[in-house]
Amino acid sequence: MSDALRRRLFDQLHSLTIVDPHTHINPHAPASTTLVDILGYHYYTELAHSAGMPKANIEEPGLDPKEKTRRIISGLGPIENTIQYSWFIEIAREFFGFQEELVTTKNWEPIYDAAQKKMASPTWADDVLKQSKLEAVFLTNDFDDPLAGFDTKKYVPCFRTDDLVFHLGKSEVRARLDKATQSSVGSAAQLKTAIGKLFQHFKKNGARACAISIPPDFAPTKIELASAETAFAAVLKEGVNAPVERRRELSNFVFWTLAEYCVEFKLPFDLMIGVNRAVYPTGVFQGMDLYDSRVSLIQYKELFNAFPQVTFPISVLASVTNQELASYAWIFPNVVTNGHWWYSNTPTFIEHDSAARMEAVPRTKQVGYYSDMYKLEFALPKFAMYKRILAKILAERYVVDRGWSEERAVAFGTEILRDNTRRIFYAD
Amino acid sequence: MSDALRRRLFDQLHSLTIVDPHTHINPHAPASTTLVDILGYHYYTELAHSAGMPKANIEEPGLDPKEKTRRIISGLGPIENTIQYSWFIEIAREFFGFQEELVTTKNWEPIYDAAQKKMASPTWADDVLKQSKLEAVFLTNDFDDPLAGFDTKKYVPCFRTDDLVFHLGKSEVRARLDKATQSSVGSAAQLKTAIGKLFQHFKKNGARACAISIPPDFAPTKIELASAETAFAAVLKEGVNAPVERRRELSNFVFWTLAEYCVEFKLPFDLMIGVNRAVYPTGVFQGMDLYDSRVSLIQYKELFNAFPQVTFPISVLASVTNQELASYAWIFPNVVTNGHWWYSNTPTFIEHDSAARMEAVPRTKQVGYYSDMYKLEFALPKFAMYKRILAKILAERYVVDRGWSEERAVAFGTEILRDNTRRIFYAD
């Protein structure tokens, strides 16, 4: 009974056309060109590396895509259990006609060839969007991205601000800022003006969010301009070697400035909280970051209170922070729950975390899922994973436990999966 | 099979007459007089506010109850998914004959009118108690509550001590203390004596517990009288502006004094651990508090060791602290698990937390649930929610997974739900 119920709910949710509110898609090359674009995703390289494959095997310079694909596949045996592996199988099946259970060094070539053929089509990216029922995907754009040469309705710009908040000590970042804003930023006041120009640029080009990922020890606070000037002077002089306290003040000044512009430009500010970068510095590309789960949203108390006009869609890296997220979204009108991020994007955590949000956060304040993908082919299996879990929760905890009709359950799921993304990111 | 099993277990648990060991009931007005007493519960106002309803709409002074009810109902649409909303629907159905799934601005008036009629009955409070199968409810009494004019067997006094421990810096609190104890408290020694008088007063009037809610950073420790005198002198002189260290010492002195009197007066000391007050100071009434989940029961090590004669029924605000609670109750004879508090009082957390306690804490040391209600009508849906989860756990984890008989499962549930409250709070 419950299995059939889950299937029925899934089928209805799966029929919806949606917007993916957070990805790392390159709008100039949104889809893969060979299978290595799929298997080069850090989940495969880092898991294969964790299971024993030498980094050099994967990252050898000048490696032919087909050879690299073969090598990665030869290292996937030990990760066949993982949910990430299942995404790959679902891609192979849904897009490339694969019909077996496992991809091995014996049966991979036909997939590679089939993929290459399909990916060669000039309509491939649109084909993938269509098959995946995606009408738009949000991007992650560097602050100096020209945002030109692509359809910003389909590939929606988002202003990613990590570099500005955390890396102004690097001279190359400051040089990029100068160039992007056609200015010479020599003071905190000028920095503020320059950031305003970036907002204008992004807003003019259809940006729908400002976004940032944040380490666990950051606690935003307002910095007065005078202190910011001192801090910026220190950073200009000593760069990344400036005293940690000065750098922290500058980070806070920039962060607060971003929030202020989010008011002015009516942009939600996506906070992705909890990542420590380069914990494993000799890991594979993009497979070096981890976290300290001892973080609290109490660190954002001052921010949430200071900016009631800004919506903060929040992702937390660790499932142990999810209850705080649900509680803060239940109390603060400007806090919204946003997807299941990275190390929490696996079924056991998604199920526990979603279920907790669904029963305590207003239904209009939950953005259920984003794919976080680098290539379009991943939206389908990642969203499908989420929708299966969503259907399971709706079946077990709403239809069975609470006696809801299936219609009502699907309507709730539809809001979380589809409608709230429009409601929150397209509010103005 | 499992659904039918769950229902059978629920039906048996639901037939029990119980004591509710923690509420905020006003014994002089225990039940609601109009529907606004139900919908004015902070869960509805804060969730509706979080979903977009302006605070002024709800808190406009002099608002007519019916108009306020209409306004709140008009803001409930976005929270129809929440478990709190389901409590309201269950109240409307069980007490007021409502038969639909959702209460809206179109169908609410008949409920309002039906409620008003029923609530006008002089026996309404007793009717609710009877229908809810409650024989007694524990109160939350200010330290200066006269405890007069009500049946203390039915409405059982509890000595709430937050003001004494955390707010002696406020002159009005000290004035209330002087008045209540007919003394002039000018020293720590006199403070101790005065608190003793309060214990006498509460004990004489049938109090069954001393209780307090505690912020996450508090770690009780013994303070010698000499230090307490210095601390109290500083607080007398500077009030809430006394140095934080002095205020903390005074808090500790009072806290420790309470525990000492709990020995003398044979009262359990309910600790509700983990709340930060006024995190969102512009929120609606009672909708401002949140928490930092980084708290540990190791902070209570000294206390638990120092007072083996005192039973500490403990509630934790965050589910991530629940494993510690279960472990400490498994090791310390004087630690008891107590209910599912506030932000952890939603089904996903109750299920995870209860299941963990049930399999590792002696069955005699688990107080399953309390309603925390302000009006009597809430006991029914809140306890029903808990009993459904309890029945689910007993069905799945005991009858199915461990092969227990249904009889044995019900007996275990009965202890958690009913018997331990008597065992622990009526021990002397």
Add this chain to the structure above:
Amino acid sequence: MSDALRRRLFDQLHSLTIVDPHTHINPHAPASTTLVDILGYHYYTELAHSAGMPKANIEEPGLDPKEKTRRIISGLGPIENTIQYSWFIEIAREFFGFQEELVTTKNWEPIYDAAQKKMASPTWADDVLKQSKLEAVFLTNDFDDPLAGFDTKKYVPCFRTDDLVFHLGKSEVRARLDKATQSSVGSAAQLKTAIGKLFQHFKKNGARACAISIPPDFAPTKIELASAETAFAAVLKEGVNAPVERRRELSNFVFWTLAEYCVEFKLPFDLMIGVNRAVYPTGVFQGMDLYDSRVSLIQYKELFNAFPQVTFPISVLASVTNQELASYAWIFPNVVTNGHWWYSNTPTFIEHDSAARMEAVPRTKQVGYYSDMYKLEFALPKFAMYKRILAKILAERYVVDRGWSEERAVAFGTEILRDNTRRIFYAD
């Protein structure tokens, strides 16, 4: 359907002969001689004590085993709900022909007598191993254990190092070290040499792991020899009263030295992270330890990066640390998930924690379970508990949710339960 599926998967997993990779078995007396060896396990004494049995009842000197058994049984009523109690019942049934549901003061004597008779057999330990399908069990050996007089293939030595890392301040520990290494350790350099001798001794005698349990506030870091000399001198002079900073440096020096020898001697280094010792110092024997769950694997960042050649099978005491463990094992090639330790060794936590690991950690890097037992009779019920949960996860999350064949699910379970122990601990 799902129940039958779970049973089929369990039956296949239950048929495997396995190695238990962590126990506290005394190889000279591996099995029990009377029922008191079973019921004297700290789980029973501490839970009975927590539920009200005075410590003196249990720990009265010179108590007759049968009388002590009777006393403990008389205190088990309040813990009949616990999973630990179910282990005892399963032992009584599987080994001693007990057929009832509960052991009470009325029916215990036949079990006692049956046990005594069976335990008197000279083949009892081997009988238990055989019935429990165990081919070997890992030990926990003090650093000065002679490792003589037993079959080290069946009872596999492990070098337990808590005393060296955390207790060198005690003169008796240093005396034991001098004796075991036939040296007079008077400097950090000599300490390093002495530890090398211990590794030689253990490796020569078939040790398969170095192991340690660690308090939550420890964060290993490399200490230069010069600093270590200063630290060791302070500890030699002042013992356990040496400044905490010096003692911490010495701990770090020894810890790092152990890791260095693990490279040289090709031994995995089991880390059991998170225990606070003697939180309840007046508790029963072995029933005094608890924890502060605020710990992070980020504390081990330097260690994991410094020793890529060492495999670290890691156990965490609190379930809230499990996601970090899964994530670190997903990224770091040298981090392996290891069992379900102590306060996390109860079904609700095992289920949540295993499920999370199984879907995100390479299948080759998960050591599913160890018994942690002191007497051989406990392997059977503890592993059976784990296997039931493993079968449940495989049934629900792999066969049902992900469409795996039962064969594939069993193969995955077999690796976690059996193969990885060989793969990881018998690698050289």
